[in-house]
Amino acid sequence: MYKYDEYDQQMVDARVAEFADQVKRRLAGEITEDQFKPLRLMNGLYLQLHAYMLRVAVPYGTLESRQMRMLAHIARKYDRDYGHFTTRQNIQYNWIKLEDAPAILADLASVEMHAIQTSGNCIRNISSDQWAGAAADELTDPRPWAELLRQWSSFHPEFSYLPRKFKIAVIAAEEDRAAMRLHDIGIQIVEKDGVHGAAFYVGGGMGRTPMIAPLIKDFVPLDDLLSYTEACLRVYNRYGRRDNIYKARIKILIHELGADEYRRQVEEEFAHVKSLGIDPPKAEFDRIAAQFAMPPLDASAPDAIDRGDPDFAVWVDQNVAAHKVAGHAIVNISLKPLGGIPGDASSAQIDLMADLAERYSHDELRVTHAQNIVLPHVRKADLFAIWQALDAAGLATPNLDLISDIIACPGLDYCSLANARSIPVAQKIAQRFADPARQRDLGELKLKISGCINACGHHHAGHIGILGVDRKGTENYQLLLGGSGAEDVSLGTITGPGFDEDGIVDAIERVTDKYLAERADGERFVDTYRRVGMAPFKEAIYG
Amino acid sequence: MVEHLQADGEEPCVTLDAFLDQSNATAVRLESDEDARALIPFLDRLKLIEVAFPKFRDGRGYSSGRILREAGFTGELRAQGDVLVDQIAYLKRCGFDSFAPEKTLNPADVEAALSRWPEHYQGAADGAVPIWKLRHG
Numbered sequence: 001m002y003k004y005d006e007y008d009q010q011m012v013d014a015r016v017a018e019f020a021d022q023v024k025r026r027l028a029g030e031i032t033e034d035q036f037k038p039l040r041l042m043n044g045l046y047l048q049l050h051a052y053m054l055r056v057a058v059p060y061g062t063l064e065s066r067q068m069r070m071l072a073h074i075a076r077k078y079d080r081d082y083g084h085f086t087t088r089q090n091i092q093y094n095w096i097k098l099e100d101a102p103a104i105l106a107d108l109a110s111v112e113m114h115a116i117q118t119s120g121n122c123i124r125n126i127s128s129d130q131w132a133g134a135a136a137d138e139l140t141d142p143r144p145w146a147e148l149l150r151q152w153s154s155f156h157p158e159f160s161y162l163p164r165k166f167k168i169a170v171i172a173a174e175e176d177r178a179a180m181r182l183h184d185i186g187i188q189i190v191e192k193d194g195v196h197g198a199a200f201y202v203g204g205g206m207g208r209t210p211m212i213a214p215l216i217k218d219f220v221p222l223d224d225l226l227s228y229t230e231a232c233l234r235v236y237n238r239y240g241r242r243d244n245i246y247k248a249r250i251k252i253l254i255h256e257l258g259a260d261e262y263r264r265q266v267e268e269e270f271a272h273v274k275s276l277g278i279d280p281p282k283a284e285f286d287r288i289a290a291q292f293a294m295p296p297l298d299a300s301a302p303d304a305i306d307r308g309d310p311d312f313a314v315w316v317d318q319n320v321a322a323h324k325v326a327g328h329a330i331v332n333i334s335l336k337p338l339g340g341i342p343g344d345a346s347s348a349q350i351d352l353m354a355d356l357a358e359r360y361s362h363d364e365l366r367v368t369h370a371q372n373i374v375l376p377h378v379r380k381a382d383l384f385a386i387w388q389a390l391d392a393a394g395l396a397t398p399n400l401d402l403i404s405d406i407i408a409c410p411g412l413d414y415c416s417l418a419n420a421r422s423i424p425v426a427q428k429i430a431q432r433f434a435d436p437a438r439q440r441d442l443g444e445l446k447l448k449i450s451g452c453i454n455a456c457g458h459h460h461a462g463h464i465g466i467l468g469v470d471r472k473g474t475e476n477y478q479l480l481l482g483g484s485g486a487e488d489v490s491l492g493t494i495t496g497p498g499f500d501e502d503g504i505v506d507a508i509e510r511v512t513d514k515y516l517a518e519r520a521d522g523e524r525f526v527d528t529y530r531r532v533g534m535a536p537f538k539e540a541i542y543g
Numbered sequence: 544m545v546e547h548l549q550a551d552g553e554e555p556c557v558t559l560d561a562f563l564d565q566s567n568a569t570a571v572r573l574e575s576d577e578d579a580r581a582l583i584p585f586l587d588r589l590k591l592i593e594v595a596f597p598k599f600r601d602g603r604g605y606s607s608g609r610i611l612r613e614a615g616f617t618g619e620l621r622a623q624g625d626v627l628v629d630q631i632a633y634l635k636r637c638g639f640d641s642f643a644p645e646k647t648l649n650p651a652d653v654e655a656a657l658s659r660w661p662e663h664y665q666g667a668a669d670g671a672v673p674i675w676k677l678r679h680g
Contacts, residue, residue: 005678007662007674007677007678010661010662011660011662011664014659014660014661017659018659021655022629035627038599038600038629039629121600121602151664151665151674151675152664152665154664155633155660155663155664156664156665157605157632157633157634157636157637157663157665157667158602158605158606158609158633158637158667159602159605160602160605160633161599161600161601161602161605161630161633162602163602226665234606237602237603237605237606238603238606242600242601242603272613276613276666277666278665278666278673280673280675280676280679281675281679283679284675284678284679287678287679
């Protein structure tokens with residue numbers, strides 16, 4: 001875990017002081033809401049339908065127990081006793097009072113956390129693989145690079161008024177658990193001739209014009225990581241469109257220029273930027289990387305798991321993943337209980353997860369872009385005790401990557417941009433497929449729901465995606481099939497006319513029935529869809 | 544040295560097009576969509592470059608400022624337009640050393656904004672030593 005030094009701490013402390021002053025001026029009426037808006041947005045404070053929403057950054061989704069407990073404390077003291085984990089590995093609080101915001105930021109700063117750049121047209125929280133540092137399949141831990149980028153991007157003077165928001169993800173495994181190619185910049189740490197470098201994919205994104213990022217450079221030497229990123233951003237800041245908010249993301253610039261021309265401009269800029277000396281020396285990377293060292297795991301931890309309890313065995317099979325060290329495992333805690341709100345956790349649940357991390361996972365937790373929580377470094381021998389504690393708290397739903405492990409945005413229940421509600425649809429789908437055996441039979445099926453075209457619920461990247469729209473004043477839901485945010489990245493295709501709230505649930509059932517009828521051995525839903533195409537599904541849905 | 548007001552009696556800025564046509568002017572104004580690099584051959588005899596910020600959200604001028612300083616411009620670099628107190632520190636880091644805001648700024652607020660951040664994570668055009676360098680000497 002990265003620990004702040006005096007410099008890091010002084011940055012967040014200065015920010016708290018600055019925002020406290022801005023809020024004071026706003027509450028005293030010295031500045032208008034119009035003038036205050038960009039300032040509060042720079043601190044993650046949105047004005048939603050019913051209240052202020054505060055989005056807290058969880059850099060690359062990594063937390064230690066005391067930070068997790070602070071998230072519970074904030075939920076308890078300043079909100080309605082719960083928080084909502086988001087698709088950017090952050091947490092949002094939906095019922096915040098403006099006058100409390102400075103105190104919340106001060107509480108966060110006391111545990112090396114902040115809400116800096118969680119909104120606004122700037123470089124947002126850097127996301128990463130939630131299994132980083134633990135995954136059996138990774139080349140290296142990507143988080144030191146993410147931390148280097150976090151520091152470089154924090155209060156970047158040139159890139160704080162970009163044409164539009166800017167999202168960066170860093171991974172270091174072939175399996176993409178961070179939807180890397182659906183980011184403005186997706187970086188994959190790769191190896192060539194025994195040396196690590198960075199593959200840069202630039203210009204991906206969701207929203208109303210979804211695009212998969214093209215490969216801009218297959219191998220950037222890691223000594224050049226920041227200057228190459230800076231060159232990518234400078235070309236965008238200068239030439240990204242500012243005439244139309246819907247065409248302002250970097251994906252549109254690259255689409256209009258073409259990847260080759262964008263690459264040429266970046267290379268030209270990079271040749272100049274590299275001469276400025278903005279890349280830190282290797283000693284700085286080493287300083288950061290040392291703090292992400294593998295915790296002292298138990299070398300003699302037994303590999304066997306007592307699967308005597310059948311419910312426990314089901315949970316192990318579904319929610320526990322391979323760790324790179326023998327005798328250990330990665331625990332995925334589902335925040336998708338039957339009938340619950342995807343990504344929500346009560347302060348008591350957040351505290352419990354913090355306790356489990358402290359006791360069993362070397363004090364570490366992760367937030368996933370699928371709105372779940374991970375205990376990354378667990379002894380297999382402790383799995384049963386962890387499962388029992390989770391089960392007692394309603395946190396042992398064995399549905400990771402199954403149809404009820406739904407990503408959903410807050411939707412019209414909270415969000416001022418939404419056209420339709422997402423949460424009730426997620427709840428109805430989970431109820432329809434409540435039978436755990438039926439879910440397991442359907443296998444990996446990533447279902448993602450957005451309540452408007454901005455696509456915060458990643459509907460384009462769902463094996464099954466749902467998009468809520470406003471159709472003549474009533475909520476209507478479009479159905480998409482065949483998307484993926486993983487290494488087999490693809491964008492979903494709309495099936496045809498939309499449905500009402502109950503109709504969309506029926507339509508999904510017709511789709512899954514069709515899949516069961518069509519699937520060949522070993523095929524996931526998305527594999528069958530890719531093999532047979534849309535037509536049979538369309539016929540099943542619309543007759 | 545930071546000035547907050549336009550000095551009296553200075554030579555008015557010409558547009559970039561006019562400057563490129565009749566290049567004896569020593570003060571030029573760069574609109575936010577104009578290429579700062581067009582001025583690079585002439586930096587030696589320019590005393591003032593005024594960069595337009597038509598809206599505070601339009602951040603192209605930050606790149607223009609850095610590009611001009613990175614190319615060795617040592618004259619006055621002025622940010623003009625929708626320049627608010629909360630942008631001043633970033634502008635200064637991008638090489639701006641004078642400000643002509645459309646709406647007058649409170650000098651106390653400006654001083655507070657400029658002294659808020661003792662150090663910076665990244666190198667820019669203000670000569671500040673980035674934190675990583677402070678860490679490693």
